[in-house]
Amino acid sequence: MRKLVTVVIAALLFLSLGASPAFAGTNGPIVSTDGSTAKFFADGDYFHICDTDSDGDSVYVSFYYSGSGGDIRLNWTGGAGTCVNRTYNIGEGKAVYYKSCQDDAFTDTCSGYVKGTA
Structure with missing residues (x-):
């Protein structure tokens, strides 16, 4: 009987302290504008940013x-035809809204916002 009680207590402790289920994020779509593309990847919380124009x-x-607390900007200055991955720790399960932009001299050219989930 004592052994059974010990087993039951151990099982209850295991169940109460067990890991919570993992949350699977959702990659965002590729978004682009004249001169830039971007995509969010949930596994690793990173953005793939490309410069697509020789301007x-x-x-x-x-x-x-x-x-x-507002928009966060991740820059890429590698030049035409180059890409970079930029990581930013967002937190599991949070919706991420992002847009791709070209840093023009006066008014930047940006796509609309799209959504991924970290």
Whole structure:
């Protein structure tokens, strides 16, 4: 009887302290504008940013999520035909809204916002 009680207590402790289920994020779609593309990847919380135009302008992704306090900008200045992955720890399960932009001299050219989930 004592052994049975010990087993039951151990099982209850295991169940109460067990890991919570993992949340599978959702990659965002590729979004582009004249001169730039961007995509969000949930596994690793990173953005793939590309400069697609030989115009001398840099590109960036602008994004926000619940608790970010506003837009966050990740720049890329590698030049035409180059891409970079930029990581930003967002937090599991949060919706991420992002857009791809070209850093023009006066008014930046940006796509509309799209959504992924971290």
